Amino acid sequence: xxxxxxxxxxxxxxxxxxxxxxxxxxxxxxxxxxxxxxxxxxxxxxxxxxxxxxxxxxxxxxxxxxxxxxxxxxxxxxxxxxxxxxxxxxxxxxxxxxxxxxxxxxxxxxxxxxxxxxxxxxxxxxxxxxxxxxxxxxxxxxxxxxxxxxxxxxxxxxxxxxxxxxxxxxxxxxxxxxxxxxxxxxxxxxxxxxxxxxxxxxxxxxxxxxxxxxxxxxxxxxxxxxxxxxxxxxxxxxxxxxxxxxxxxxxxxxxxxxxxxxxxxxxxxxxxxxxxxxxxxxxxxxxxxxxxxxxxxxxxxxxxxxxxxxx
Amino acid sequence: xxxxxxxxxxxxxxxxxxxxxxxxxxxxxxxxxxxxxxxxxxxxxxxxxxxxxxxxxxxxxxxxxxxxxxxxxxxxxxxxxxxxxxxxxxxxxxxxxxxxxxxxxxxxxxxxxxxxxxxxxxxxxxxxxxxxxxxxxxxxxxxxxxxxxxxxxxxxxxxxxxxxxxxxxxxxxxxxxxxxxxxxxxxxxxxxxxxxxxxxxxxxxxxxxxxxxxxxxxxxxxxxxxxxxxxxxxxxxxxxxxxxxxxxxxxxxxxxxxxxxxxxxxxxx
Numbered sequence: 001x002x003x004x005x006x007x008x009x010x011x012x013x014x015x016x017x018x019x020x021x022x023x024x025x026x027x028x029x030x031x032x033x034x035x036x037x038x039x040x041x042x043x044x045x046x047x048x049x050x051x052x053x054x055x056x057x058x059x060x061x062x063x064x065x066x067x068x069x070x071x072x073x074x075x076x077x078x079x080x081x082x083x084x085x086x087x088x089x090x091x092x093x094x095x096x097x098x099x100x101x102x103x104x105x106x107x108x109x110x111x112x113x114x115x116x117x118x119x120x121x122x123x124x125x126x127x128x129x130x131x132x133x134x135x136x137x138x139x140x141x142x143x144x145x146x147x148x149x150x151x152x153x154x155x156x157x158x159x160x161x162x163x164x165x166x167x168x169x170x171x172x173x174x175x176x177x178x179x180x181x182x183x184x185x186x187x188x189x190x191x192x193x194x195x196x197x198x199x200x201x202x203x204x205x206x207x208x209x210x211x212x213x214x215x216x217x218x219x220x221x222x223x224x225x226x227x228x229x230x231x232x233x234x235x236x237x238x239x240x241x242x243x244x245x246x247x248x249x250x251x252x253x254x255x256x257x258x259x260x261x262x263x264x265x266x267x268x269x270x271x272x273x274x275x276x277x278x279x280x281x282x283x284x285x286x287x288x289x290x291x292x293x294x295x296x297x298x299x300x301x302x303x304x305x306x307x308x309x310x311x
Numbered sequence: 312x313x314x315x316x317x318x319x320x321x322x323x324x325x326x327x328x329x330x331x332x333x334x335x336x337x338x339x340x341x342x343x344x345x346x347x348x349x350x351x352x353x354x355x356x357x358x359x360x361x362x363x364x365x366x367x368x369x370x371x372x373x374x375x376x377x378x379x380x381x382x383x384x385x386x387x388x389x390x391x392x393x394x395x396x397x398x399x400x401x402x403x404x405x406x407x408x409x410x411x412x413x414x415x416x417x418x419x420x421x422x423x424x425x426x427x428x429x430x431x432x433x434x435x436x437x438x439x440x441x442x443x444x445x446x447x448x449x450x451x452x453x454x455x456x457x458x459x460x461x462x463x464x465x466x467x468x469x470x471x472x473x474x475x476x477x478x479x480x481x482x483x484x485x486x487x488x489x490x491x492x493x494x495x496x497x498x499x500x501x502x503x504x505x506x507x508x509x510x511x512x513x514x515x516x517x518x519x520x521x522x523x524x525x526x527x528x529x530x531x532x533x534x535x536x537x538x539x540x541x542x543x544x545x546x547x548x549x550x551x552x553x554x555x556x557x558x559x560x561x562x563x564x565x566x567x568x569x570x571x572x573x574x575x576x577x578x579x580x
Contacts, residue, residue, distance in 0.1 A: 028411070030405075030409065031405040031408070031409035032411065034401040034402065034404055034405035034409075035401070035402055035417060037398050037401065037407045037462055038398035038399060038401055038402035038465070039402065039417060039420065039525040041398060041458060041461065042420055042421075042424070042458065042461065044453070044459040045421075045436060045439075045457075045460055046420075046422070046423070046432065046436075047426055047455055048439060048536070049432075049435035049436045049438065049439040050431075050435050052435065052438060052439045052442065053434065053435035053438050053439075056438050056442070067442075090355065104329075104332075104336065106335045107326045107329035107330045107331065107333060108326075108329070108330040108333040108334065109329035110326055110330070111327050111329075112330070113324055115326070115327055115330075121570065123334070125563070125566055126321055126337075126338065127334075127337065128566075129338075129341070129343050129559065129562070129566075130337050130338060130340065130559075131515060131519075132515070132558055132559045132561075132562030132563065133341055133344055133556070133558055133559045134519055134535065134536055134539060134554075134555055134558065135519055135521075135522060136339040136536050136539040136540060136543070136556075137344055137539055137551060137555040138341065138344065138554065139340075139558060140358075140539070140543055141339075141340035141341075141343040141344050141347075142340060142545065143358050144341070144343050144347065144358045144359065145343060147358055147359060149359065158539060189336065189337070189340070192333075192337060193337075217388075240462045242426065243408065244367055245430055249428060250320055250428025250430040250431060250522075251428075251430075251522075252430065252431060252522075253521065253522070257543060267428075267430050267522075269431070270430055270434055271525070272475075274434055274437065274526065275525065275526070280438060280441070283434055284434070284435070284438055284439075287430060287431045287435065288431075288433045290428065290430070290431060291427065291431045292427070294427075294428065298426065304518075
């Protein structure tokens, strides 16, 4: 009994006949055997490609003659000079979509966590359920919703909102499709669940008695939110914004399906360089720079937000 | 007075109204997909309503290779789920149960694919296959899918195993269970919900993946999302909406069945 309870938590105890030294050594190896196949898979098909991509980006050549590493760093500079606007647009669209997701997702996560009562599970299913239809089909549905002769456009037009949004370049004066608004709307829609679920998990952990305590101390509801609820939910906010911003900044589907050529994001460029133009060095350089930009933004953001326990 | 009461009531429930609006925003495209599966469009695109028809529902496989692509997607999703769940569960057990050298880099390696835009992973893996002159097709897609599903399985299973009471296993061993028996009869059943969650997540991500798949599929292997993408450029058949609606219904049925199963099991014990 005593021997078992002093063993490290959960570690399987060995059968007696094996000599203790060998048993201990064998047990030390167990985690490595468990890790081996999975980690090998990631090393070969995730890490190696990244390294390979970095090398491709400094190669020159063509499909016919083959590629050689020539340390042609000008690929980066040329690609950046030519597509800097696309990077900027990607980051702006992804940033706006992230802020909108937070604004739309927070009340919903809050309601599910604190106000839903026995409807909680139903609401959670409703948040996840749209996921089950292929997201391409759902994105295409926005073409119907935002269609030029659709309800949304005619209402916005009647209320003269379209004129206002056209003035700041969000839409054109008579349509929403093929404008920045449509792309941002699609991005927001597509990544909303990635915001809501982490928000919900962090809000759900909050003890409701904390709210009562704040109320007992004469905090008004908004003060309670600002001083108690929101700070506690911060890890969820950080996780949610990252899970939204990162995929949104690399996305090309919304820009392709809902936008026009003037809303194209960096993803569209990489995709066409890789799959249509077959200019692999430029595609590699562009995607490497995208990764670098995102890593920098994310690490600065995490440091500012002050949470490092994300996973 | 009444107006004031109303205003007060509205202000108190403002959060709930915002939540309802958000739910509406999230659900409306699915409703549109459902409605337009009964449409008979005028042209090649199914974006505006023409008139009611059951054609697409009675002839779901009448368009090109759509049903072939659906079955390809299902095959890949099932195999990717099995592969990712086995590999991911093993990694999760190692991370949750053992202290060993190199734990931190492994944790980082698991986290990284989830923090990387899909296009970066897809393009780099595609470049590797291309340079190794590996034929793009079924296997390259499967390899890619297992790669990005793995981390999600690890996260789901690890959370479950970490929250498990180690004394349960000690109790089993006090009752003379061998390590194998303990694992099969105690550890695995407790970890099962985490494994199931990881597997379901893998399946959902795999069957719906487009970006990574597009970079690793080659011209002749067409999954369902790729079929939809291609169709969106040259004419969208109504049958796409039927498949979309069916996927939705099957998934909701699974969730409801799972909930009911859980409830009866709880009632029995």
